[in-house]
Amino acid sequence: MINTKMIARIMSSLFFIETGFLFLCSLLAIYYNEPDIPAFLISTAITAGAGGIVSLFAKNAEKKLNRRDGYVVVSFAWIFFSLFGMLPFYLSGYVPSITDAFFETMSGFTTTGASILDNIESLPHGLLFWRSMTQWIGGLGIIFFTIAVLPIFGMGGVQLFAAEATGPTHDKVHPRIGITAKWIWSIYLGLTLAEVVLLLLGGMNVFDSVCHSLTTAATGGYSTKQNSIAAFHSPYLEYVITLFMFLGGINFTLLYLLFLKGNFKRLFQDTEFHWYLGTMGFFTAFIAVTLFLNGSSGLEESFRKAIFQVVSIQTTTGFSSSDYMTWPPVLWVLVCIIMYFGACAGSTTGGMKCIRIAIMSRVMKNEFKHIIHPNAVLPVRINRQVISPTTKSAILAFTFLYIAIVFISWLILMTLGVGFEEAYSVAISSLGNVGPGIGECGPSHSWSGLPDAAKWLSALLMLIGRLELFTVLILFTPDFWKKH
C-alpha cells in the first residue's frame, strides 16, 4: 500500500524548494520596489509553513518507495506546486479569481503557455519573473530538478524519474540518476544562459531577455509582452529564439553527447531526430510557400514567419511572431496537425513526440507488407534496435488514449458553451502543452473568455499531457488504490 510517511517526507522537501524560488522572486520584487512585495512574502511564508507541517507527518518514515508511491508523488507534486505557485498572483490582486490564478500557474509549470492575462505589461516585474520561473522549473520536471539538487530520494529517485520522464524510452547519461540529473540540468542552464547573452546582443533589455530565455529553453511560451515576440519587431531576435526553441526540442541526452562529448554522429544518426527535422522542414516549406504565393509578405519574411511558427508550435512553446489566424485557413489545419506531433522524447516539449510517430508509422508500414507477405517476420527498428512488442503496444495504447482524450474534452468543452473550433483547439493545445489555439483562443487573444469549468478542465488536461497520460490517469483507476 501507499507509504504515506515517505511521500510526506518527499513532499515537504519539494515545498521547501518552491519556498526557495518564491523567496528569490520576493527579493526581485523588493529590488524593483513594486506593490507585489507582501504577496510574495506571504506566499513564501505559507509554502514554508506547509513544508514544515507536512514534515511533521514524515517522522520515522520507512525509506522505501514503490512504484505506486512514485506515481502518487509525481502527480501530487505538480498539483501542489501549482496550488502554492498561484498564491502570488492571487494575493497580489493582479489575478483576482482563484480559477484564473490556478490556471495561469498550471499553464506555467506544465510549460503550456496559455494565459488568461489580457494586459501582461501591467504586471509588476516580480510576478512576470515568477511566471517565467514556473516554466523553467517545469521544463525538465519538478521532480527531476529536485533529484539534481537534493540527494534525498536515495533509491526512490529512480521510481520517481520513471514516473515523470517523458517518452517511451529513458536514456541515462550516467549510471547514477542524481548525476544524470545534474548533467542534464547543466545543459539546460547552459542553453538558458547562452540565449540570455544572444538576446542582450540583439538589444533586448536584461529583464526581458532573462524571462524569455527561461521560457524558451523550457519551450514554455510565456512572454513579458501581450503581443509575444511580435512586440519586438526584430528578425534577429526571432531567429535566435527559433534556434533555442529548436534546441529545447531535442532529446537532452543527445545534447549532452553533442556539447560535452563532441559526439555529432550520435545526434545525426538518431531516427527520432531525423523525424524531428523532416517533419519540421516539411511544415516550414509548406507554410513559407503558401505565405509567399499568397503575396502578403516577401520571401525572407515568409520563411522567417513560417519557421518561427512551426518551431514554436512543434516544440509546443507557443510564442508567436505573427498571428496565424490572419493566414489562409488551410494553414490553421496544418497548425492543428503540428500540435499533435511535438518534438523529441527526453526534451522539454509536450505533444505525442516524434519517436512515437516514427514507431507507429513503421508499424503501419509493416501491416501493409504483412498483407502481401503473410509469413514475413517484420521488426520495427529505431536506431538499429528492434522495438519490443510491449513497447509497440504501449505506444498504440498511448495514441488511442491521446486521441480519445482530445475528443472527449472537445465534447465537454462544447457542452460548456465553448465554440466549435475553440473547443477543439483548447483540448489539443492543453493536452499537448502548446499554448495558443485557433479562433477566439488564437495567438492574439488570451483564454480569459473561457468559462471557469473549461479552465479547470484545461488545467487538468495540461497536467495529464505533461506527465504523458498514464502517470495521472492511473490515479483514477480503482485498482490503483486497492490493497492487493
Add this chain to the structure above:
Amino acid sequence: MKIIIAGAGAVGTHLAKLLSDEKQDIILMDENEEKLSKLDSNFDLMTVNASPTSISGLKNAGVAGADLFIGVMPEESRNMTACMLATNMGAKKTVARIDNYEYLLPKHKEFFAQLGVHSLIYPEMLAAKDIVDAVKMSWIRQWWEFCGGALVLIGTKMRETAEILNVPLHELGGRNIPFHIVAIKRGNETIIPRGDDVIKLHDIVYFTTTRKYIPYIRKISGKETYPDVRNVMIMGGSRIAVRTTQYVPDYMQVKIIENDINRCNRLTELVDDKIMIINGDGRDMDLLIEEGIRNTEAFVALTDNSETNILACLAAKRMGVTKTVAEVENIDYISMAESLDIGTVINKKKIAASHIYQMMLDADVSNVKCLTFSNADVAEFIVKDGSRITKCAVKDAGLPKGATIGGLIRNGEGILVTGNTIIHPNDHVVVFCLGMMIKRIEKFFN
C-alpha cells in the same frame, strides 16, 4: 567506482543491486532487453542493451573508464572473451566467472593475467568448499577460517542442552573466556551483541575463537552428543555435487542419488571410483531407506529446484539425519529454510557476489565472507601504520554501532580482542558488521 557487469543473470543482477545500494556507478550489460528493462526502472543503475563480447557494445558502455569489469554470463568462454576485450579497451581490473577447475590452478594465474583476465571466480567450487566445511563439522552451521586457521569463526544453533542460555554476556566469565561472541541471529534479526545481551533458545550464535578451544565451544553449546560424519548422501548430481566429492576427506563415504540415467553415466566419468552413484529419485523414501539413510549422518540436497531441496532435507531430518545441507537459489527462501531447521543453506549467487564484492574493496582485505544466514559481513583487514584504530584502545576508537572486532592475528597467532586491547600496525583484524558497512569501517584501518 565505475563497475561494468556483463550478464544480467542471477549472479549479475544480485551483484548489481548490491553494489548500486553501495552508491557505486553500475552499468549492466546484456543482450536480452527484457532482462534489463525491469532493473532499469527500479534500481539506480544504467543498462546497456548490447552483447558484452561486441566491441562497439563495450565502447558504448564506456569500458575505457571502468575500474572493474565483471563477466558473469552463463558461458565461461564468453566471460573470458569479454574480459580480454575489456582489458584491452582500458578496463583496470577484470573478473570472469568460469566453469573449469584447471583454470584456477596457481600456475596458470599469470598466463590469464597476461591475457587480461585478472581474477577468476568459480561459484560451484566455492559452494562445494562451503558444503564440505559444513559436513566436516556437523554440529556447526557456519565455519570460517582466518589466516590459515589461526582464528576461526563458528556459527551454531542453541538447543536445550546449551550451557550459556539466558546469561548476560558480561557474566559469562569476563576477560578470561577463550571466545568472543560476534553475532547472534534471532529469528530474522541479526544482533551484534553488547555486554548486557543474552543468548536465548534457538538463537544461532557466532563465536570467534582459536582452534584449541573448539571442543570447549562444543561443550558450552551442548553439542557433544553430535556424531561425526562418516556417511554422506548427496541428492542431485549437479556440478556442485561433483566439486563436493573432490573436496570430501577420505574417511567419508559419499553416495550421489541422481534421477537422470544419462547424467548418472556422465557422473561416473567425472568422479572417483569410491563415490557410489545411484540412479533414482531422492524423494523416494523407500529408496533412501534401502540405501541406508538411517546410518547416514549428513544429507546434502543439490538439485536445481530449491523447494525440492528444502523438503528433501526436512524428510531426511525426520529419518534421523543430524546434518542437512540444502542448496537454495531463491534468496527470499533462505531465511525460511533456515527457520525450518535446515542445517546449512548454500546459495551460489550470494557466495559469488560476496566473493566479487571483496575484490572491489580498496583496503587490503584478503577475506570477506557474506554470512548467508544473516545480514552480517565478515571482513579481514591488515592494519596500516598510523590508522585511527591504532591510536587508542578498541573501546575508545568509536567503531560504529553494529560493528565489532572478532579477534586479531599477530605474527601468525590468533588473539581475542577485548575493550582494552590495543591494536598494532600490521595486525590482521577480523571485523563483523551489519549489512554492507564495510566501506565505513575501512576508514578505521587505513
